[in-house]
Amino acid sequence: MTKPLLSIKNLTIDYIGETADFRAVDDVSFDVAHGEVFGLAGESGCGKSTIAFAISRLHKPPALIRNGQILLEGRDVLGLDPRELRSFRWREVAMVFQSAMNSLNPVLRVEAQFYDVLRTHQGMNRSQARERTAEMLRLVDIPPDRMRDYPHQFSGGMRQRIVIAICLALNPKIVVMDEPTTALDVVVQREILQRINELRKTFGFSVLFITHDLGLMVQFCDRIGIMLAGKLVEQNSAGNIYTKPQHDYTRKLWASFPSLHGARLMEVAAS
Amino acid sequence: MVFLLRRLGFYLAAFIAAATINFFLPRLMPGDPIEIMFSSAGAELSIENLAALKLTFGFVDGPLWQQYLTYLQSIFTGDLGRSIKYFPLPVTSVLGHALIWTVGLMGTATIVSFTLGTFLGILAAWRRGSIFDVVVSVGAIFATSVPAVVTSLIVLFFFGFTLGWFPTGYAADPALDPSFSLTYIGSLLYHGILPMLTLCTVLTGGFAVTMRNNMINLLGEDYIVMARAKGLSDSRVMLWYAARNALLPTVSSLAIAIGTVLGGSLVTEVVYNYPGLGNILYQAILARDYPVIQGQLLIMTVAMLVANFIVDVSYVLLDPRLRGA
Amino acid sequence: MTKAGNAILSLDRVSKTFGRAPYMVKAAQSVSFDLHAGRTLALVGESGSGKTTCARLVMQEYTPSEGRLLFKGKPVEARDAKALAAYRRSVQMIFQDPFSSLNPAHTIAYHLRRPLQLHRRDLKRSQINDAVDELLQRVRLDPGIVASKRPHELSGGQRQRVNIARTLAVGAEVIVADEPTSMLDVSVRLGVLNLLNEMKRDMKLALLYITHDIATARYVAEDIIVMYAGQIVEWGNVNKVIDNPQHPYTRLLLSAVPDPDVRFDDPKAHLKTADVEEVRRLSAIPQESVVAIESDHFVRQIAA
Amino acid sequence: MGPLVRSLIRNRKAVVGLIIIALIVLIALAAPLLTEYNPASRVGRPHQPPSADHWLGTTRIGQDVFSRLIHGARTSLAVGFGAGLLITVLGTALGIIAGYRGGKTDEVISFFTNMVLVVPNLPLLLVLAAFIGQASPLVIAIILGFTSWAWGARVTRAETLSVKHKDFIKSAEMMGEPRWRIMTFEIFPNLISIVGINFIGSVIFAIITEATLEFLGLGDPKTVSWGMMLYNAQKASALSVGAWWDILTPCFALAILGIGLSLLNFAVDEIANPRLRTGNRLSRWTALIRSGEGRL
Amino acid sequence: QTILTANIEPATTWVRNFNPFSQTSARQSTLDFIYEPLVVFNRFDNNKPNFRLAESFKLADDLKSIEFKLRPDLKWSDGKPLTSADVKFTYDYLKKFPALDFVSIWKFIDGVEAVDAQTVRFTLVNPSSLAADQLVQVPIVPEHIWKDVPDPVTFANETPVGSGPLTEIPRFTGQTYDQCRNPNYWDAAELKIDCLRFPQLADNNQLLTATADGTLDWGVSFIPDVENTYVAKDKEHYHYWYTPSSMVAFLFNLETANEANRKAFNDIKFRQAVSMSLDRKAMVDVAGYGYPTLNEDPSGMGELYKSWSDPSVIEAFGKFGKHDAEAAKELLDEAGYVDKDGDGFRDNPDGSKISFSVIVPNAWTDWIDTVQIAIEGMQEAGLDAKIATPEEAVWTGNLINGTFDMAINSLPAAASPYYPYQRAFNETDKGKTRFTAQRWFNADLAKLLVDFTRTPDPAARKDVMNKAQRIVAENLPLMPVYNNPNWYQYNTKRFTGWSTPDSPFVNPSISRTNPARLLHLLALKPVN
Numbered sequence A: 001m002t003k004p005l006l007s008i009k010n011l012t013i014d015y016i017g018e019t020a021d022f023r024a025v026d027d028v029s030f031d032v033a034h035g036e037v038f039g040l041a042g043e044s045g046c047g048k049s050t051i052a053f054a055i056s057r058l059h060k061p062p063a064l065i066r067n068g069q070i071l072l073e074g075r076d077v078l079g080l081d082p083r084e085l086r087s088f089r090w091r092e093v094a095m096v097f098q099s100a101m102n103s104l105n106p107v108l109r110v111e112a113q114f115y116d117v118l119r120t121h122q123g124m125n126r127s128q129a130r131e132r133t134a135e136m137l138r139l140v141d142i143p144p145d146r147m148r149d150y151p152h153q154f155s156g157g158m159r160q161r162i163v164i165a166i167c168l169a170l171n172p173k174i175v176v177m178d179e180p181t182t183a184l185d186v187v188v189q190r191e192i193l194q195r196i197n198e199l200r201k202t203f204g205f206s207v208l209f210i211t212h213d214l215g216l217m218v219q220f221c222d223r224i225g226i227m228l229a230g231k232l233v234e235q236n237s238a239g240n241i242y243t244k245p246q247h248d249y250t251r252k253l254w255a256s257f258p259s260l261h262g263a264r265l266m267e268v269a270a271s
Numbered sequence B: 001m002v003f004l005l006r007r008l009g010f011y012l013a014a015f016i017a018a019a020t021i022n023f024f025l026p027r028l029m030p031g032d033p034i035e036i037m038f039s040s041a042g043a044e045l046s047i048e049n050l051a052a053l054k055l056t057f058g059f060v061d062g063p064l065w066q067q068y069l070t071y072l073q074s075i076f077t078g079d080l081g082r083s084i085k086y087f088p089l090p091v092t093s094v095l096g097h098a099l100i101w102t103v104g105l106m107g108t109a110t111i112v113s114f115t116l117g118t119f120l121g122i123l124a125a126w127r128r129g130s131i132f133d134v135v136v137s138v139g140a141i142f143a144t145s146v147p148a149v150v151t152s153l154i155v156l157f158f159f160g161f162t163l164g165w166f167p168t169g170y171a172a173d174p175a176l177d178p179s180f181s182l183t184y185i186g187s188l189l190y191h192g193i194l195p196m197l198t199l200c201t202v203l204t205g206g207f208a209v210t211m212r213n214n215m216i217n218l219l220g221e222d223y224i225v226m227a228r229a230k231g232l233s234d235s236r237v238m239l240w241y242a243a244r245n246a247l248l249p250t251v252s253s254l255a256i257a258i259g260t261v262l263g264g265s266l267v268t269e270v271v272y273n274y275p276g277l278g279n280i281l282y283q284a285i286l287a288r289d290y291p292v293i294q295g296q297l298l299i300m301t302v303a304m305l306v307a308n309f310i311v312d313v314s315y316v317l318l319d320p321r322l323r324g325a
Numbered sequence C: 001m002t003k004a005g006n007a008i009l010s011l012d013r014v015s016k017t018f019g020r021a022p023y024m025v026k027a028a029q030s031v032s033f034d035l036h037a038g039r040t041l042a043l044v045g046e047s048g049s050g051k052t053t054c055a056r057l058v059m060q061e062y063t064p065s066e067g068r069l070l071f072k073g074k075p076v077e078a079r080d081a082k083a084l085a086a087y088r089r090s091v092q093m094i095f096q097d098p099f100s101s102l103n104p105a106h107t108i109a110y111h112l113r114r115p116l117q118l119h120r121r122d123l124k125r126s127q128i129n130d131a132v133d134e135l136l137q138r139v140r141l142d143p144g145i146v147a148s149k150r151p152h153e154l155s156g157g158q159r160q161r162v163n164i165a166r167t168l169a170v171g172a173e174v175i176v177a178d179e180p181t182s183m184l185d186v187s188v189r190l191g192v193l194n195l196l197n198e199m200k201r202d203m204k205l206a207l208l209y210i211t212h213d214i215a216t217a218r219y220v221a222e223d224i225i226v227m228y229a230g231q232i233v234e235w236g237n238v239n240k241v242i243d244n245p246q247h248p249y250t251r252l253l254l255s256a257v258p259d260p261d262v263r264f265d266d267p268k269a270h271l272k273t274a275d276v277e278e279v280r281r282l283s284a285i286p287q288e289s290v291v292a293i294e295s296d297h298f299v300r301q302i303a304a
Numbered sequence D: 001m002g003p004l005v006r007s008l009i010r011n012r013k014a015v016v017g018l019i020i021i022a023l024i025v026l027i028a029l030a031a032p033l034l035t036e037y038n039p040a041s042r043v044g045r046p047h048q049p050p051s052a053d054h055w056l057g058t059t060r061i062g063q064d065v066f067s068r069l070i071h072g073a074r075t076s077l078a079v080g081f082g083a084g085l086l087i088t089v090l091g092t093a094l095g096i097i098a099g100y101r102g103g104k105t106d107e108v109i110s111f112f113t114n115m116v117l118v119v120p121n122l123p124l125l126l127v128l129a130a131f132i133g134q135a136s137p138l139v140i141a142i143i144l145g146f147t148s149w150a151w152g153a154r155v156t157r158a159e160t161l162s163v164k165h166k167d168f169i170k171s172a173e174m175m176g177e178p179r180w181r182i183m184t185f186e187i188f189p190n191l192i193s194i195v196g197i198n199f200i201g202s203v204i205f206a207i208i209t210e211a212t213l214e215f216l217g218l219g220d221p222k223t224v225s226w227g228m229m230l231y232n233a234q235k236a237s238a239l240s241v242g243a244w245w246d247i248l249t250p251c252f253a254l255a256i257l258g259i260g261l262s263l264l265n266f267a268v269d270e271i272a273n274p275r276l277r278t279g280n281r282l283s284r285w286t287a288l289i290r291s292g293e294g295r296l
Numbered sequence E: 001q002t003i004l005t006a007n008i009e010p011a012t013t014w015v016r017n018f019n020p021f022s023q024t025s026a027r028q029s030t031l032d033f034i035y036e037p038l039v040v041f042n043r044f045d046n047n048k049p050n051f052r053l054a055e056s057f058k059l060a061d062d063l064k065s066i067e068f069k070l071r072p073d074l075k076w077s078d079g080k081p082l083t084s085a086d087v088k089f090t091y092d093y094l095k096k097f098p099a100l101d102f103v104s105i106w107k108f109i110d111g112v113e114a115v116d117a118q119t120v121r122f123t124l125v126n127p128s129s130l131a132a133d134q135l136v137q138v139p140i141v142p143e144h145i146w147k148d149v150p151d152p153v154t155f156a157n158e159t160p161v162g163s164g165p166l167t168e169i170p171r172f173t174g175q176t177y178d179q180c181r182n183p184n185y186w187d188a189a190e191l192k193i194d195c196l197r198f199p200q201l202a203d204n205n206q207l208l209t210a211t212a213d214g215t216l217d218w219g220v221s222f223i224p225d226v227e228n229t230y231v232a233k234d235k236e237h238y239h240y241w242y243t244p245s246s247m248v249a250f251l252f253n254l255e256t257a258n259e260a261n262r263k264a265f266n267d268i269k270f271r272q273a274v275s276m277s278l279d280r281k282a283m284v285d286v287a288g289y290g291y292p293t294l295n296e297d298p299s300g301m302g303e304l305y306k307s308w309s310d311p312s313v314i315e316a317f318g319k320f321g322k323h324d325a326e327a328a329k330e331l332l333d334e335a336g337y338v339d340k341d342g343d344g345f346r347d348n349p350d351g352s353k354i355s356f357s358v359i360v361p362n363a364w365t366d367w368i369d370t371v372q373i374a375i376e377g378m379q380e381a382g383l384d385a386k387i388a389t390p391e392e393a394v395w396t397g398n399l400i401n402g403t404f405d406m407a408i409n410s411l412p413a414a415a416s417p418y419y420p421y422q423r424a425f426n427e428t429d430k431g432k433t434r435f436t437a438q439r440w441f442n443a444d445l446a447k448l449l450v451d452f453t454r455t456p457d458p459a460a461r462k463d464v465m466n467k468a469q470r471i472v473a474e475n476l477p478l479m480p481v482y483n484n485p486n487w488y489q490y491n492t493k494r495f496t497g498w499s500t501p502d503s504p505f506v507n508p509s510i511s512r513t514n515p516a517r518l519l520h521l522l523a524l525k526p527v528n
Ligand SMILES: Nc1ncnc2c1ncn2[C@@H]1O[C@H](COP(=O)(O)OP(=O)(O)OP(=O)(O)O)[C@@H](O)[C@H]1O
Pocket: A015, A016, A022, A024, A042, A043, A044, A045, A046, A047, A048, A049, A050, A051, A061, A062, A063, A098, A212
């Protein structure tokens, strides 16, 4: 195997409490290869977002990275100084948040939210930025002339696509997507994920994809990790996770999915 | 627009209601202003002279509703009657003079403390739990919880009397004529420092706390996290993303704060003998100077309404979500 | 639609609009359906298609702009306070968000005791406690542990069970469940759905199950309604509709449902944006004519 | 209430605030036991500096300042808590009714609330107090109560609106709970912290305002209270004649009581809104970062 | 230019108003300094007339008319001649605008005529030997200016044309104003001061600062602890001298609605006992900082009217004006006021309950303190007395309408005790002014007061007053406690010629109520 793009090693993250600490991520290690879609699945509260945050070092107190390494192309992310960190963020790792609907600043025009990134990282002036913004919006099927609108003037799906466009503005190496479509209905969800899939192929970035919808994950991801209470309990290719789940917990997860066609797993659920 | 129009409607209604309260309040006050005027001036008038004087002052004993109508009419024509204490000055000019001082003092104090408080609040929230945050929070608790009377008295005591660094009264050196000269303005500032200091102490804490709390609430928002993830500099995230949005509720608290400012400036003016509206009101109440009291309350209400309206407008300007509505 | 006959509750060509002319939203257009004792009707459709509006119409939170609501064959008159109260009692709802549907200030026992006190006047004080325990047991919760707890001490699944118990305490005949499991963890969803199924069976409840997850609809419901832009576009027996979708929107919906058997790279599975837009455009046009595919499968015609 | 009390005890600010207030309350209650001097009568020569006989000196007419201080605490506390309670009850009731009932009721109440909010409070109080004449503390408390509920009503209404849309209110309605029960048993318990903040805030406001009104000479001269102490000291030019004990005593008393209440207020605020909390957690976190046991 | 800085009135801001008829709102430097009186009577010099605009006056023998003769060649400050026409105009003006007539002069005269350019003649309503005293209170204004004033009541007279020493206002701001030399002043040779400067001073603290740092040369302020806060700052130059002024007294409402109280109040023994329970010394020292002058004279003469006082009256009744707690109790016991119901307070001999409040205006702290001390005394004597502090307006109303039990009140100082007696004991004024609040009237006294005005001979007048004061002392309708101080601080650093305790040539106060301030001003000279 070639050198992985992103490599998480023995990552352990605590949330510091008044008296006792809460271990949200417990000794988790996994790699994401160039151009790969890696999925993280697990129940609510198992620590998926905590890992996602750690990759861009977005944690604030009381989160504490106790142990471990995060390497991006061999570079130690946890060792970056503030200036390096700023230029590392978004340029190398971009993120779509759990509630991407709310991740646009409501009082800034869409254009300004692109410009922010482009100016900070590439020193573009307004007109250059506008051009780039138009280009990015076209990629996600949003008419570029709407860049002067405010976020509340877009539907949820459109906002989500705008966020994705901002993500790709700097050609990042990896895009972390934390449940990017939970709030959307299936058709829109499908459209967006398809679009990401295409873009990924065009631009060659990797994706760390987080969701608790296993079915969706198998459709989209190359490899999948299953998390349970802060631990990564199983890691395998998408096909294997689907057809040959190893861990009991993975099996239980599958059992909880009523299938659309036929009652393949119903029996398991009933038993 | 619709939003602003509706607010305007409310303001008009509020204004009329306030004017109405204003009309009835002094009329319900016990004691006859003319009599008080003379008993405290140590002079005596015969019954006939008193009656003649009362007439001149416009204390007609007509039916209340008639007085009320005349009153409303005169308000809308900007005629607030004549002051009794500062006879024969019209109320508008008594208040006009005082207004300049109050607006100068209060306006500056509000701007200074709003800017300062907001800034402290932003920084404190940004550096949650740091020494700075602790100092700001605790300082704010102290500053906001001590009554303006107490603050002004203590400040006056130490800086005015004990240390003698600052004058203990006047808005400017009485030896100087008002002008745009450096000396006069310097004197204005020198005399304004203590009242200003007091007002700022009282106000800054409140603004700082509001801003800090709003900021902290906002810092958890996704778009702030996204801004950080975008690799923007801390100052940009702090000011352009967090502070800007946190300012919205702070601005609305500013409108309410105007009331506090008015109250605070009233006390401060009395303690420092600053010739502003608050002092005039206080004197007018002592002298039962109805026309001034009425005019005063009306002006203060209008000030509050205007402040609220400005806040509404800036709300709309700051928050695009309201613009379409 | 299905024959009215023994329906507990039916909507008869009910429409609901919001706002005025240029900004008018037709949230429900001439919607008709029946709820029967012991049966579940699933209501699916994309976000904003009018599902919640239908639920609120049933709950009498909204009054229909047009059409009428029949309860046990009789129209519900807003003026008749007593009948209205009886109606309200008989139709209960289970909300999507288990976190906000229980009052954090009260114990679980309180939540169940109140409906009993209100609606079971015949019960004495001591009997009420027993009744609470019984209700909790019925939804598979241990009264000894749960009764004295407050909502925040329970998991989402447990809370939804409490909600179900409460509808029973009120004495509901119709239960409207608006996405009752969408906020629950995958592993407890089935448990709650099974419980609902059981209640429906044992207590002869009529269930209106609102979801955008067609897979679970098939799991719990006998009948299904697919909505789009306020209109019912296809309805009928759940298996027949899902296995043999006729309306383009139903097909689109079904094809978008995540299916682990088909990867995105698979060109067959690919949705073309232009096609999707076209389906949406066509489905949004109001249509009168209905085609019966089978005796229990109907589809609304689309514009040519 | 249990958890609220527990969180209060765990909060440092709350503990300091509670101790201050408890001390003042205790001293006020025990006032007659702590001094043999009658606060209203002349017991010494005028303006004597603090001494063994008169711990905080005497006033211009020879009253014992310490005795006036601790007896005055009773007035300040009584007015503060009395008016605070009245303000809170009115504000909460109106806020909940407006927020929950909505429609016309809401429009009327909100209109009045906004009205009261735009009429400047202290000047209005001044005029009212002058109108009533020699306003005793009780009268001041009552006027305060009836003119100052608006802020609480507004906040409570806003909070009620957000609670009202919670599903548990809807389910209570569906269940057939009467409206008054929904307001008192379903909505109110969820507003406890807002009400608490409103209450403490109102107490602070009432204490400050009473003192201010009295300081401005609108109180009843017979009252033994901190505001009257300020007024008398100011009238006697205590600052100019160097009788600092006469004027600084009530100043510091007011400041300390204010600070105690404010600390409590902040604490309740923090308990209501956990995001505002800093406390132990952050210090532990900082310590861990310092000792190199982790990083961000 | 020599500028003397003075303070007459407290103010938050100066309003430019020099209308001499505007009692409350005109600047108090208007009378006397801008509008010179015809004559100034010097109370400190046996009320000797000091002729100003008039060079003489002559009272008709029947006391029914009086003629004033003006000095020749008088000029207004604008250079126009000042003649008897102006005087006549002024008095007629007051008749036309009764609101201007602040001394009610038209109740006193019924006609005014210009006999010639220099002489005016007034006819009086009733014969009076006090006509000149009354008439000179009216300021004389120039006809050529005032005849065109549309509404003299609201007229602010911003640039006054006057006859006094200081008529020009070169500078006027809200915080200070100067009043300077009249270019056409008839007595310019005597005037050594070019301008008076009035800084605006709002309250005790500001006054104190301005006084203590030597800014003020002549002041009328209340200064707390004056020895320490003022004199001690510059012992050589800073001085004060507080002469007695208006009389402060306690009084019972003899017509109070409360029957039991009324019974007691109307008993002279009860009043005498209460009077003896009052610790006047403490009131002066504690409530008044020692500034007031003790007044233990049951007839009210005291220090102020010492020259009128009859020693035999003091001898007979003096003890009722002195604090003597034991005597008070004895007298009450003797008169049958003992505690019948055991509540610790004395009741009427018939057992009805005596319980009353003393009313005092809300904001008048020195009086409140005085009342507190009075109450301590009365309670000590076993009386159920309390304090009530209504608003000033309410207090005034109560006094006028007689709706109170006991009160503290004051009587303005005047040239002779006639004026306070006339104010307080004139039955026709009942229910009209606060001075008759005690509602005690006496026919003999009334007659004596009329006699007084018709007696031109000083010795005979003294005799009348002796009789009058005996009646008052006997009946004790008022319980005097002290005379208010006539505030006066002066600074000898820049000016000399002050009226001092050693050379008390004139009432030293610069306050508006003292017309002799004009004489004082003319006596002052710069140090160099
Ligand atoms: N600021 C915090 N303080 C304390 N605990 C926290 C904090 N943030 C998260 N946690 C805890 O850490 C655990 C992991 O949270 P995380 O957000 O990573 O879960 P997740 O897997 O993303 O869940 P979801 O699917 O709901 O998004 C949770 O149990 C949560 O309660």
